[in-house]
Amino acid sequence: MTTTPAAVTMYSTTWCGYCLRLKKMMEREGIPFAEVDIETDPQAADLVMQANGGNRTVPTLVFPDGSALTNPSIDQVKAQLAQLPEA
Template sequence: MRGTVTMYSTTWCGYCRRLKSQLQREGIAYTEIDIEQDPTAVALVEKANNGNRTVPTVVIAPGSGADEVTMTNPSLADVKRALAA
């Protein structure tokens, strides 16, 4: 799978920890951004989630040139599908 995965998260988020573990197990590289440390990231997450700070918010830029995809609390299967697009 080609493309990039950026995960917006917090240190205390159990859903974030679960998805990070699954991505690591599958060998899918990702960049993690802690929204509590980055005000710009907070704005992106709020925009993607109707004003809510819902994490994990994942942005996938498929390697095929397809449009960027933003997902909230996606499953591993969702991430894999978006990367394969």
């Protein structure tokens, strides 16, 4: 079994309905992602706050090029991935 490297890191919480919905959509679209719970990882919470003007807004997605999207639609995620240079 080979594992596909995560294309995206999703910063989320266990209780976030928007996070759960986006995770299901990304899984359905076959978009690999790593998930980080900002409530158990203080450094992740700091990163999310830096990306969102001091707010702990989730889901926040960070892409390999360092770009970030906050609470994006699945179409926004796919568009952002399409703009990334191929590895």
